Amino acid sequence: MTLLFTDAAQVVTCAGPARARRGAEMADLGLRVGAAVAVDGERIVAVGPQRELEQTYRDATRVDCRGAILTPGLVDSHTHAVFGRARYEEQEQRAAGADYLAIAAAGGGIHASVRDLRARSEDELFALAERRLRRLAAFGTTTVEVKSGYGLSLDDELKMLRVAARLAESLAMRLIPTWLGAHEIPLDFRGRPDGRRAYIALLIDEMLPCIASERLARFADVFCEPGVFTVDESREVLTASRGAGLGIKLHADELAPAGGAELAAALGAISADHLAAVSAAGIAALAQSSTVATLLPGTMLFLGKPSQAPARALIEAGVPVALATDFNPGTSPTVNFPLILTLGVSQLRMSVAEAVVAATVNGAAALGIADRVGQLAPGYSADLALFSGEDVREVPYWYGERLCRATWVRGKACHQFDLPVG
Ligand code: NIG
Ligand code: FE
Numbered sequence: 001m002t003l004l005f006t007d008a009a010q011v012v013t014c015a016g017p018a019r020a021r022r023g024a025e026m027a028d029l030g031l032r033v034g035a036a037v038a039v040d041g042e043r044i045v046a047v048g049p050q051r052e053l054e055q056t057y058r059d060a061t062r063v064d065c066r067g068a069i070l071t072p073g074l075v076d077s078h079t080h081a082v083f084g085r086a087r088y089e090e091q092e093q094r095a096a097g098a099d100y101l102a103i104a105a106a107g108g109g110i111h112a113s114v115r116d117l118r119a120r121s122e123d124e125l126f127a128l129a130e131r132r133l134r135r136l137a138a139f140g141t142t143t144v145e146v147k148s149g150y151g152l153s154l155d156d157e158l159k160m161l162r163v164a165a166r167l168a169e170s171l172a173m174r175l176i177p178t179w180l181g182a183h184e185i186p187l188d189f190r191g192r193p194d195g196r197r198a199y200i201a202l203l204i205d206e207m208l209p210c211i212a213s214e215r216l217a218r219f220a221d222v223f224c225e226p227g228v229f230t231v232d233e234s235r236e237v238l239t240a241s242r243g244a245g246l247g248i249k250l251h252a253d254e255l256a257p258a259g260g261a262e263l264a265a266a267l268g269a270i271s272a273d274h275l276a277a278v279s280a281a282g283i284a285a286l287a288q289s290s291t292v293a294t295l296l297p298g299t300m301l302f303l304g305k306p307s308q309a310p311a312r313a314l315i316e317a318g319v320p321v322a323l324a325t326d327f328n329p330g331t332s333p334t335v336n337f338p339l340i341l342t343l344g345v346s347q348l349r350m351s352v353a354e355a356v357v358a359a360t361v362n363g364a365a366a367l368g369i370a371d372r373v374g375q376l377a378p379g380y381s382a383d384l385a386l387f388s389g390e391d392v393r394e395v396p397y398w399y400g401e402r403l404c405r406a407t408w409v410r411g412k413a414c415h416q417f418d419l420p421v422g
Pocket of ligand 2: 078079080251326
């Protein structure tokens, strides 16, 4: 079936090279007025002046985009969307002075989510995650990366990744699974003198071969942070993961500058994520690499931290920057990706164009799919989002509101709200 998207106030194409954008490239939105987008089956076949496309695609079904802005579907390249119960009690504990890592050291934080998840069935987790992913899609997200990391045992990590695989089958969204077995050292191992080494052996010798042979994850990730995994331990897990055929990512320099960015750059990781505390040396290392810096400003906001990742310094050093929600029950329980764009502009001092490129093309690059996702251009997957408004700058401006009217993934309706029929 051919679809013709017409009469949008603006079409944000992000058209350009099929790779992460750096420096001044991030300022180019490929904005078009008076343009239409033609979709045939799963792919975009043309973006051009509406009059011309109306001639060429006379029989197409029209999608009326009046009063709205058409963009590439948002690419959320960092989430922990499979989890059990919410952790609202920790928000108040932090307000009263408790620190994120101190809560974890007392058996809360990630450990609390692990206890909860281990007690739940695959079906229960599937039902919870499905609802949450639909809410993510309702805000304009069409591609979502989903990490494991609340299982921390062979069976429970496999359970999480099987839930992700079933979600990828059943939802219209594009879902990319990441294995984060190295999210924490589980409490049962922390209590043993040889626990750290034993858990790393479990990760590398037992979990990784299973996950690689069942193809349950495209990437491996590690939470590299003082008190969690050291740089050396992270290197060991990621090197083994790469050897098993997985792409590699890293939670790096989230709370303290510990050399995570330098490690991600040295290993050629596809992304280094968080970076709120990255050092000058870390920025320089990333600038010399092909690694995307994925910034998660919702996390710093929610944790009540006074500082944010140095987005301007990263962009000016030539590091490609992506934005993502980090949707998770501990540090960023939001499904609202446009709100992350608001933080990108108002707190990270990015331009709107930089924030939108960070949430589309560069998000896709952080997932290794920039050759088919993240742009409205011929040959690209027909993943689109429609936001109410006249100007793309309204998307971060009306903060907290849901402007998204509809999304399509591979040419099929994903989420549709008040879309005029025509
Ligand atoms: O990205 N930093 C580590 N992992 C998550 C938080 C997970 C949790 O607290 O449940 C993050 O912020
Ligand atoms: Fe995370």
